[in-house]
Amino acid sequence: MTTTTRRRLGAGTALLASVALLAACGSGTPGQSADEDAEAGDREVVEFWHHTFTTPENEWYEQVVEDFNASQDEIFVNSTVVPGDAWDEKMTAAQAAGTAPDVYPVPGRLNDGVRLGSYLALDDLMPAEAFEQVTDSAAEISQVDGTWYGYPLLLEPQRVLYWNKDIFAEAGLDPETPPTSWDELYEACEQIQPVLSDGQFCIETFSDQDTLAWSTVAEQMHVAGHLPISEDWTTAEATDPAYEELIEHYTTLYDEGYIPRQSLAAGNSAAPFGEGEVAMITQGSWGMSELVADYPEVVESTGVAPTVTSDGNQTETLTTVGNFKWVIDANTENAEATAAFIEFALAGDTDVLLPFFVNTQFTKAPAREDVAEAVNADPGAAEAPWAQVITEDVVPYTIGEPLYPWDVNVAMGLAIQQSMMGDVAPADALAEANATIEQIIEREDLPTNREELGD
Amino acid sequence: MARGRTPTYQVANSNKKRYPDNVMAYVMIAPIVIMLGIFVIYPAIQATVLSFYDWSFYEESEFVGVKNFTDVLTDPKFRASILLGLQFVAMTLPIQLIGAFLFASLATAVNRRFADVLKVSIYIPTIISGVITSVIFTIIYDYSGGILNAVLGSLDLPGQAWLGDPKLALAAIAAPAVWLGMGLTCLIMIAGMLDIPASFYESADVEGANWWQKTIYITIPQLKNVLLYLIITGFVASIQQFELPLIMTSGGPMSSTELPNLFIFNHFRGDPYVGYSIAAALLLFVVLGSVSALIFRVLNSEKLVD
Numbered sequence: 001m002t003t004t005t006r007r008r009l010g011a012g013t014a015l016l017a018s019v020a021l022l023a024a025c026g027s028g029t030p031g032q033s034a035d036e037d038a039e040a041g042d043r044e045v046v047e048f049w050h051h052t053f054t055t056p057e058n059e060w061y062e063q064v065v066e067d068f069n070a071s072q073d074e075i076f077v078n079s080t081v082v083p084g085d086a087w088d089e090k091m092t093a094a095q096a097a098g099t100a101p102d103v104y105p106v107p108g109r110l111n112d113g114v115r116l117g118s119y120l121a122l123d124d125l126m127p128a129e130a131f132e133q134v135t136d137s138a139a140e141i142s143q144v145d146g147t148w149y150g151y152p153l154l155l156e157p158q159r160v161l162y163w164n165k166d167i168f169a170e171a172g173l174d175p176e177t178p179p180t181s182w183d184e185l186y187e188a189c190e191q192i193q194p195v196l197s198d199g200q201f202c203i204e205t206f207s208d209q210d211t212l213a214w215s216t217v218a219e220q221m222h223v224a225g226h227l228p229i230s231e232d233w234t235t236a237e238a239t240d241p242a243y244e245e246l247i248e249h250y251t252t253l254y255d256e257g258y259i260p261r262q263s264l265a266a267g268n269s270a271a272p273f274g275e276g277e278v279a280m281i282t283q284g285s286w287g288m289s290e291l292v293a294d295y296p297e298v299v300e301s302t303g304v305a306p307t308v309t310s311d312g313n314q315t316e317t318l319t320t321v322g323n324f325k326w327v328i329d330a331n332t333e334n335a336e337a338t339a340a341f342i343e344f345a346l347a348g349d350t351d352v353l354l355p356f357f358v359n360t361q362f363t364k365a366p367a368r369e370d371v372a373e374a375v376n377a378d379p380g381a382a383e384a385p386w387a388q389v390i391t392e393d394v395v396p397y398t399i400g401e402p403l404y405p406w407d408v409n410v411a412m413g414l415a416i417q418q419s420m421m422g423d424v425a426p427a428d429a430l431a432e433a434n435a436t437i438e439q440i441i442e443r444e445d446l447p448t449n450r451e452e453l454g455d
Numbered sequence: 456m457a458r459g460r461t462p463t464y465q466v467a468n469s470n471k472k473r474y475p476d477n478v479m480a481y482v483m484i485a486p487i488v489i490m491l492g493i494f495v496i497y498p499a500i501q502a503t504v505l506s507f508y509d510w511s512f513y514e515e516s517e518f519v520g521v522k523n524f525t526d527v528l529t530d531p532k533f534r535a536s537i538l539l540g541l542q543f544v545a546m547t548l549p550i551q552l553i554g555a556f557l558f559a560s561l562a563t564a565v566n567r568r569f570a571d572v573l574k575v576s577i578y579i580p581t582i583i584s585g586v587i588t589s590v591i592f593t594i595i596y597d598y599s600g601g602i603l604n605a606v607l608g609s610l611d612l613p614g615q616a617w618l619g620d621p622k623l624a625l626a627a628i629a630a631p632a633v634w635l636g637m638g639l640t641c642l643i644m645i646a647g648m649l650d651i652p653a654s655f656y657e658s659a660d661v662e663g664a665n666w667w668q669k670t671i672y673i674t675i676p677q678l679k680n681v682l683l684y685l686i687i688t689g690f691v692a693s694i695q696q697f698e699l700p701l702i703m704t705s706g707g708p709m710s711s712t713e714l715p716n717l718f719i720f721n722h723f724r725g726d727p728y729v730g731y732s733i734a735a736a737l738l739l740f741v742v743l744g745s746v747s748a749l750i751f752r753v754l755n756s757e758k759l760v761d
Contacts (some may be wrong), residue, residue, distance in 0.1 A: 072737070088724035094510040096729065116727050117513035207619075211592035262598035262619025277599060330513045406725055417709050419645045421621055444528055 005430060039069075040076035044337045047101040048079045051087055054286060055293045058360035064345045064352060090280050095329075103342060105324045109403050111453055113327070114144040120328040122148040125339035130347040138367035140400060142325045145454055147256040147388065150325030151346045152367035154357075157394045159215060159286045159307040159319035162270065162291075166301045167279040172193045178280075178305040181312030182249050189258040202258040204265075204272045207250075207420070211267030213413030214320070215282075217402055219246055220412060226296050228412055229404055229437055233450035236437035238412065239430050246418045247308065247426040261421075268399040274298055280309055284322060285390050287361040304386035306393050307336045310418045314397065321398040324454040325367075362387030365395055384444045403453060405444060411436040509728040524566050533735055535710070537742060538717035539625070540694040543714055546629040547553065548689045551562035552682070559644035560638075560670075581638035589702035592631045593618070596703075609690050618704050621711035628699045628712055636692065640685055647681035648674065683754045687747050694743065715739050 029334040052060055058081070065079040080101070082090055094100045095118075106113070113119050130149060131139075138152035165175035171192045179185040189202035197200070206215040221227060224242035229235070253259045264272035271285030272278050272294030281287065292299055306314040326346060328338050345352060350371050357366055362384040366372040380385055402409065415433035418424040424432075440446065508516040508521055527533050562573045578587070595602050597619035604614035617627040655673045664672070675682070697716040700706055706713035706721055713721065719739065723732040 002472070011521055088653060089720070092723060092729070094724075100512075100513075112727060116511060162531075208705075208707060210705070260619075261616035364632065417707075421619075421708055 005101060005413060021427045040078065041161065043074060044334050046075055046103065046160055046334060046338050046341055048077050048341070049091075049101040049104045049430070050079065050083050051105065052081055054290050054360065056120075056361075057163070057356070060356045060359065067352070068341055068344045071433070075334075075340060076376050077341050079443060094329075099332060099342050100329045100331060102334060102338040103326055103328055105153065106255065106327050107322060107324055108401050108406075109141065110149050110325075111403050112328070112336055112405065114149055115449065115452065118327075118330055119149045120332065120335055122151060122339065122342075125328070125335055126151070126343055126347065130343055133368040133370045134261050135170040135365075135367060135369060135372070137321070138323070138325075141323050142367075150324040150327045151342050151347055152366040153353075154367055155321050155323045155395070156285045156364045157319045157398055158322045159282055160285050160287070160390065161280060161305045161307050162273055162284055162287060162396055163280045163303045163305070164273070164278075164298070164301055164302055166190060171279075175368040178303055179308050180314055181308055182252075182307075182418060184312065185308045186252065186256070186258075188280075189256070193257075196279070198424070199258045199277065201264075201278045203253070203282065204263075204278040205250075205253065205259055206262050206267055207259060208267055209410065209413045209417050211263075211413070212250075212410035213399070215267075216412065216416060217409065218317050218319045218399055219310075221399060222313075227388075227402060229408055229441070229446075232405060233441060233446040236434045236441065238415070238434040239427070241427075243271040243412075243415075243430055244426040247416050247429065249310065250424075252345070252418050259298065271295075275301075284364045285394070286360070286362040288386050292361045299300065302386075304389050306389070306397070314393070315401055316397060318394060319399075320401045322401065323367075336356075339342045340440075350378070354378065355393055364388060365391060404446065407440050408437050411440070469718045500603045502644055503737065506730055506733040506737055508730055510730050510733075511728060519730065524738065525729040526731055527735045527738055532710070533718065533738075536713050536715045537739070539711075540715045543625060543632075543696060544690055544693045545627060546565075546626065547636070547693045548686070550629075551633050552685060552736045554633070554638055555640040555644050555685075557680055558641050559648055560674075562641070562645050565647045567713060574645065577600065578638040579634075580634050582636070585635060586637070586702060588626050588631050588635055588655035589699050592627075592699075593703050596627055619708055624704055624708060624712045628696075628703055630694065632696055636689065640689065643681060643685060645679070647678045651677045679754070683750070690746065691744055691749065694746075715742075 029132060029433070037222050048065065055062070061079065061081075065077050068075075069079055089448075091100065091104075110119065126148075130151075134142070134152060135155075138155055141155075142148055142150040144154045161178055163178045168175040168188075171188075171194070173188060173191055180187045185203070192202045205214050217227070218294040219255060220243065223246045224240045226240070226325050228238035228240075229245070230237055254261065260278075264277055268284060268286070270281055270283045270290045271294070273283070273287070274291050276298070288304060291302060309316075309318065326342055328335060328342070330339055346367075351374075352370075353368075353371045356372050357364055357371070358380050362375065362381055363386070365374055375381065400415065411433040413428040414436075415426075418429040419426045483668055494560055505516075507518060507520060509519050509523075510516045558573070558577060562570045562577075565573070576628060598604065598614065598619060601617075603617060607614055617623050651674065655677070656669060659669050659673060694714070695716050696714050697720070700712040701715050701720070704712045707715050710718075716739070719732050719735045722735065723729065726732050
């Protein structure tokens with residue numbers, strides 16, 4: 001029996017582990033300490049798991065749970081922070097053991113989860129007016145077939161360009177004019193290279209396989225006008241020569257030494273820019289809140305602009321828009337109490353959500369109209385020039401994240417990386433991606449899944 | 456124990472003598488048997504059953520027969536991960552065995568006090584957790600700011616993307632794997648060498664044999680069973696390496712460090728039905744069992760004749 005099998009699989013083991021955990025905690029609720037038990041008293045306990053986010057987000061999560069628990073004496077929310085890189089396996093193990101949390105945030109699309117019966121519909125658990133203020137784009141990612149399965153918190157573009165105005169000026173470039181097309185980017189880097197010291201690079205862009213997988217979806221759409229799988233999910237369409245150009249773009253960045261040959265930080269972090277290791281960085285809009293929180297000294301000289309595109313057209317398919325919404329686990333035993341918590345945190349008073357968007361430096365788009373108004377009216381908005389860039393120059397030109405399985409994204413990410421770092425010709429890498437996608441279509445019976453999704 | 460036609464009273468007598476030992480033996484192995492039952496045997500049986508299903512956590516699981524197994528066996532990525540595992544074994548095991556052999560030869564040849572210093576120093580990495588080691592080596596390999604590239608820079612050589620270049624990444628992970636595994640291998644070899652009767656070497660000295668001849672004709676044949684044990688355990692440990700690639704590269708770049716266990720783990724994280732992952736794990740079990748049996752077969756363990 002392999003270690004993996006032994007350690008990772010089987011609900012029996014997971015159940016036993018949770019029993020052991022109980023014994024260790026001396027509490028009646030999994031994952032809860034005896035102290036928390038005392039605090040919960042005889043209230044109904046709602047288990048809430050969330051990821052680790054940027055500093056201001058983590059603070060808001062902590063605060064909202066505290067405020068909810070103080071606001072009434074019927075329900076007690078027990079919040080558990082799960083590190084991002086452990087989320088998937090922890091959640092899968094908990095679901096297998098039947099100890100999944102009652103409520104948790106979900107990025108991406110809900111279709112797969114709904115198909116598997118993982119989430120409860122919210123329509124009967126929350127009043128209709130709770131959904132009235134939700135924006136159209138947020139509704140799109142929270143509903144499946146017109147039914148609400150998640151309550152949205154935010155939308156955020158996954159790619160914007162940050163540039164260091166000081167380095168631009170030093171290199172003799174106009175510090176207020178960032179590059180808009182691939183060619184302009186190469187020219188800028190050509191000029192920037194001489195003023196960089198050892199260990200500094202022109203630009204850090206997403207370069208590891210997994211990050212390339214989600215970050216290049218809009219680029220794929222932009223260069224080819226379609227995604228690497230047909231609309232009805234019956235055939236792979238990854239061999240389009242337009243994708244070869246996209247791969248060549250990354251190869252140029254890599255070969256010319258414009259990007260580091262090894263990622264300088266985690267794929268979703270703006271730290272290399274904050275540390276002064278790069279003159280530009282391509283990162284999600286959340287990067288700005290990271291810079292403000294952790295690298296305040298660079299904010300003054302940081303410019304934010306729509307990401308560069310192949311042809312310089314910045315009014316079409318710039319980036320996918322990421323999001324987070326909260327869902328209720330289908331196996332929950334306290335659906336009503338869980339819905340009450342969601343209503344308090346996300347669907348209630350705008351004052352509850354205001355600090356979230358203000359403290360993350362206006363880098364995220366609220367999912368509710370009334371919250372958006374309150375955020376725009378905040379005096380801090382005037383001191384955050386990037387907020388306008390994100391809401392006016394980027395958000396209108398975004399596309400939703402793809403509905404097809406993650407493995408399709410990975411196949412494309414791998415193709416780009418293979419050509420960029422390996423000796424594989426772009427056409428060959430794409431042929432391999434195409435074969436992989438065909439295999440996924442076959443294995444997961446995608447055409448049927450697509451039909452079930454409706455339009 | 457040979458059983459001849461023993462008079463009855465003797466049997467009764469010896470049973471009485473053996474009986475308390477039996478009870479004590481069962482009592483002593485009970486804890487491990489119970490633990491194995493709960494944590495290994497039961498999950499293994501359950502995993503085998505589940506591998507024939509699309510196991511859903513929220514709906515009725517669907518029986519799919521051998522589909523999960525055919526999916527795994529026809530997945531070039533699974534095959535690639537097994538081949539990569541074998542490649543990783545080839546990169547780590549020989550170095551570990553030869554290094555440990557030379558080190559053990561040295562440790563058995565020097566005086567006692569110095570040998571103790573050697574043994575302690577080679578064993579220290581063994582007690583460091585794989586996770587800590589991964590972090591340490593990640594810092595060493597860091598592209599802009601790592602010690603290794605700083606050394607190269609001081610020699611006017613270009614810095615390398617140790618963990619970012621698919622040609623280097625597996626070797627970069629093999630180094631800490633050898634470093635971690637060397638200690639125990641060395642101690643077992645030293646114990647094996649100390650067990651070889653000194654009279655063999657004395658006879659060889661009389662015949663005028665040199666170090667090479669003594670190694671080839673005495674040490675290695677006498678260490679055969681120890682080597683067999685080390686090859687099998689080393690092979691299994693090496694092909695199952697998990698923490699190092701998980702923390703240092705997550706299997707990248709381009710899956711060049713996605714060893715079998717990590718492949719299964721990465722698949723499990725995003726697998727809505729888990730059946731594929733379980734089937735892959737069971738097939739890996741079959742691969743490991745077959746290779747171990749093959750090594751046994753080739754080296755053919757036998758009792759040494761003094």
